[in-house]
Amino acid sequence: MSRLVIDPITRIEGHLKVEIQVEDGAITEARCTGALYRGLEEILRGRHPLDAQRITTRICGVCPLAHSTAASLCLDDALGLSPPRGGQLLRNLIYGANYLHNHVLHFYHLALPDYLPAGALPGALSPGTDEDRRFSQQEANRLAGHYLEALAVRRKAQELVALFGGKMPHDMAIVPGGVTYRPTLGEVAAFRFRLKEIMGFIETSYIPDLLLLAERYHDYFGLGQVGKLLAYGCFPLEGERLFPAGVVLGGELVPFDPGEIREGFAHSWYSGDGPQPPWAEEAPPAPDKAGGYSWIKAPRYRGEPCEVGPAARAAVGLRAGTPEFRELAQDILREADVPPDALSSAMGRHLARGMETLFIARAMESWLSQLDLSAPVATEYRIPQEGRGQGLAEAPRGAVGHWIEIKGRVIAHYQVIAPTTWNASPRDEAGKPGPIEQALAGTPVSGDGVLEAGRIVRSFDPCLACAIQ
Amino acid sequence: MATEKGQKVVWFQAAGCTGCSISLMNSSYPDLVNLLLDELVPGKGITLLFHATLMGPTGRPALELLDRVPREAAGQYVLVVEGALPTGHENFGRVGEVPMAARAAELARKAIAVVAMGSCASYGGIPAGAPNPAGCIGMGELLRQEGIGVPVINVPGCPPHPRWFVETLVTVLARGLPAPEELDDAGRLRNVYSGLIHEHCPRRPDFDVARFAPYFGEQGCLYELGCRGPFTNAACPEHAWNGGVNWCIRAGHPCIGCTEPDFPDRFSPFFRKLSLEEELMTYRRQG
Ligand code: SF4
Ligand code: SF4
Numbered sequence: 001m002s003r004l005v006i007d008p009i010t011r012i013e014g015h016l017k018v019e020i021q022v023e024d025g026a027i028t029e030a031r032c033t034g035a036l037y038r039g040l041e042e043i044l045r046g047r048h049p050l051d052a053q054r055i056t057t058r059i060c061g062v063c064p065l066a067h068s069t070a071a072s073l074c075l076d077d078a079l080g081l082s083p084p085r086g087g088q089l090l091r092n093l094i095y096g097a098n099y100l101h102n103h104v105l106h107f108y109h110l111a112l113p114d115y116l117p118a119g120a121l122p123g124a125l126s127p128g129t130d131e132d133r134r135f136s137q138q139e140a141n142r143l144a145g146h147y148l149e150a151l152a153v154r155r156k157a158q159e160l161v162a163l164f165g166g167k168m169p170h171d172m173a174i175v176p177g178g179v180t181y182r183p184t185l186g187e188v189a190a191f192r193f194r195l196k197e198i199m200g201f202i203e204t205s206y207i208p209d210l211l212l213l214a215e216r217y218h219d220y221f222g223l224g225q226v227g228k229l230l231a232y233g234c235f236p237l238e239g240e241r242l243f244p245a246g247v248v249l250g251g252e253l254v255p256f257d258p259g260e261i262r263e264g265f266a267h268s269w270y271s272g273d274g275p276q277p278p279w280a281e282e283a284p285p286a287p288d289k290a291g292g293y294s295w296i297k298a299p300r301y302r303g304e305p306c307e308v309g310p311a312a313r314a315a316v317g318l319r320a321g322t323p324e325f326r327e328l329a330q331d332i333l334r335e336a337d338v339p340p341d342a343l344s345s346a347m348g349r350h351l352a353r354g355m356e357t358l359f360i361a362r363a364m365e366s367w368l369s370q371l372d373l374s375a376p377v378a379t380e381y382r383i384p385q386e387g388r389g390q391g392l393a394e395a396p397r398g399a400v401g402h403w404i405e406i407k408g409r410v411i412a413h414y415q416v417i418a419p420t421t422w423n424a425s426p427r428d429e430a431g432k433p434g435p436i437e438q439a440l441a442g443t444p445v446s447g448d449g450v451l452e453a454g455r456i457v458r459s460f461d462p463c464l465a466c467a468i469q
Numbered sequence: 470m471a472t473e474k475g476q477k478v479v480w481f482q483a484a485g486c487t488g489c490s491i492s493l494m495n496s497s498y499p500d501l502v503n504l505l506l507d508e509l510v511p512g513k514g515i516t517l518l519f520h521a522t523l524m525g526p527t528g529r530p531a532l533e534l535l536d537r538v539p540r541e542a543a544g545q546y547v548l549v550v551e552g553a554l555p556t557g558h559e560n561f562g563r564v565g566e567v568p569m570a571a572r573a574a575e576l577a578r579k580a581i582a583v584v585a586m587g588s589c590a591s592y593g594g595i596p597a598g599a600p601n602p603a604g605c606i607g608m609g610e611l612l613r614q615e616g617i618g619v620p621v622i623n624v625p626g627c628p629p630h631p632r633w634f635v636e637t638l639v640t641v642l643a644r645g646l647p648a649p650e651e652l653d654d655a656g657r658l659r660n661v662y663s664g665l666i667h668e669h670c671p672r673r674p675d676f677d678v679a680r681f682a683p684y685f686g687e688q689g690c691l692y693e694l695g696c697r698g699p700f701t702n703a704a705c706p707e708h709a710w711n712g713g714v715n716w717c718i719r720a721g722h723p724c725i726g727c728t729e730p731d732f733p734d735r736f737s738p739f740f741r742k743l744s745l746e747e748e749l750m751t752y753r754r755q756g
Binding site for chain 2: 035038039055113124158170173179183288444465469
């Protein structure tokens with residue numbers, strides 16, 4: 001038996017260490033360690049509630065919109081605001097653009113090097129190994145070309161965020177009650193033409209490249225599975241949501257109840273009694289705690305570790321989503337020649353990410369055509385003496401929740417549970433491993449296991465800055 | 470990274486959010502490919518040795534690269550640091566099981582110079598906001614504490630505009646390390662952080678006739694909504710963001726002072742107009 005530490009896991013956001021045990025050609029056990037604590041929830045305590053809008057946006061530079069969106073929904077709830085339709089459409093357009101950037105970056109720049117031959121990318125970008133490379137030279141060259149092209153595509157997607165959201169990273173325009181900016185007609189046109197170019201790349205490069213990867217590495221639909229899936233839903237528009245909320249347990253869709261979320265920290269470096277509901281959580285850092293091995297806490301839904309992310313959104317969407325989503329998802333599953341229950345796998349996550357990129361880009365075209373530039377984009381706010389709020393959304397990498405308690409017009413408590421808190425969580429009070437730990441256990445490996453583990457871990461698109469804050 | 474004449478660069482991430490890297494990836498003319506592969510000033514480009522978000526190798530081969538640099542390339546590389554350095558406890562942040570602050574100090578000790586990318590690496594930034602739970606500090610402070618005399622150039626912003634990094638990089642490539650008088654008292658290149666937002670703001674005519682926006686999304690100067698443009702050195706009005714398409718104040722959001730030392734605490738609460746007393750104090754601190 002050999003114990004192997006993979007640290008740092010590169011090509012993800014932030015600081016993650018993964019430890020695997022390999023025995024008789026398979027990973028028998030894995031542990032995920034989130035290696036950085038900043039304490040942003042502590043920093044928010046005692047501040048003006050609106051500061052949470054700007055400070056939580058800065059939890060993550062890859063998906064700041066996940067937090068500016070969750071924070072705005074959380075503060076809308078606490079302050080009793082309902083943004084006008086124009087504000088909702090603009091929020092969705094800004095947020096959608098963050099997805100386009102994120103998924104293109106993830107596929108080409110973070111994940112694809114795991115499958116490209118050593119020489120395909122220059123210098124430090126090269127993965128430096130030729131283990132299990134299955135593309136022909138010609139295919140590898142084409143994919144490497146798309147890697148470079150995709151750098152410009154994701155930059156363009158960031159320009160979309162900035163056009164309506166002020167700047168990126170760390171968008172500014174999303175605020176409680178709506179947005180701060182009503183774009184000009186010219187900017188709407190500038191948005192539309194950029195979106196068109198990005199859409200062209202998604203249709204003619206991203207989706208075909210993804211299907212090629214899925215074909216060559218079809219066995220990865222059988223690796224890295226989790227099975228219990230959770231989505232909070234997102235992109236609200238007048239009560240409807242583009243992605244519905246739901247939980248898929250044992251292949252069955254059950255309704256989602258946020259009251260069932262608890263966070264524990266039996267093996268996390270925090271003291272206090274767990275598991276606790278997010279609104280009341282008290283867990284001061286305990287960096288020397290015996291038995292702790294991660295800064296990530298262990299959120300559980302009815303006591304179960306759940307995978308969140310594109311696979312969960314797709315699994316819920318296939319059962320309860322819009323007809324457009326179901327049709328698109330079924331088409332792509334058919335083309336990749338896999339059943340829906342293969343979504344929660346190392347390759348299934350990539351497939352789910354690709355299908356929703358296309359779906360969101362199409363939804364953005366529709367939202368754009370619905371914009372009324374003379375309508376209001378925000379409502380006024382007033383800070384209550386006391387209040388509570390909950391903001392649930394979907395980050396590109398999965399379900400994200402913010403909870404606030406206001407007392408004496410300042411923040412008494414702020415809680416964030418991010419997607420990678422779910423996915424990369426450590427073992428809980430009951431000893432149940434987190435989703436990535438589960439996904440790794442049982443994986444057959446050809447060499448020391450670093451290759452397979454890297455591919456599986458990256459399929460979750462981990463973001464450690466979010467997971468711990 | 471292709472050119473032999475490339476200045477070696479090690480990009481080290483600590484207590485940050487990767488936003489500075491993402492911002493740099495938004496650079497155009499030069500874009501990221503130019504930055505990595507091409508000459509940036511006549512005869513000189515960079516050779517990127519390490520960047521955890523972009524590099525191919527993972528785990529041990531990646532860590533070995535980082536471990537070898539101070540030994541094998543001592544005195545030859547520029548260290549770029551993204552993120553603050555946690556000093557409250559050695560377990561607050563680790564890379565390859567070694568505390569981040571210790572790694573950053575080790576890498577800095579053998580570097581030609583340190584470029585602190587972003588407000589976190591420059592001054593501590595968001596994670597150093599009160600009560601600074603992880604004891605986060607910037608690179609300048611870390612090097613002072615460790616008695617390391619390597620020069621530090623700050624490129625603050627949360628995140629910085631890619632242009633500010635590029636300006637700083639090409640200045641160093643073309644002319645070598647800046648003389649002390651080329652840096653302002655916050656350790657930034659004067660020619661890059663060359664004036665207050667308020668001096669170049671397109672809403673300044675509104676300010677001058679006291680036409681203030683009463684609410685988000687309305688016309689007028691954003692001072693009453695909490696704008697910190699009068700106290701913030703940054704070229705946002707001149708450069709605008711993301712290919713020049715927009716920026717905070719243009720998008721109706723007050724500047725929150727993200728390039729200044731003591732961001733966020735000096736400016737928080739962000740959406741409250743400064744009192745006269747605070748204004749006077751701030752002006753005094755500006756010297
Ligand atoms: S918006 Fe801010 S920077 Fe612009 S004029 Fe008003 S106070 Fe000055
Ligand atoms: S306008 Fe102010 S808050 Fe916005 S990026 Fe510039 S310095 Fe930072």
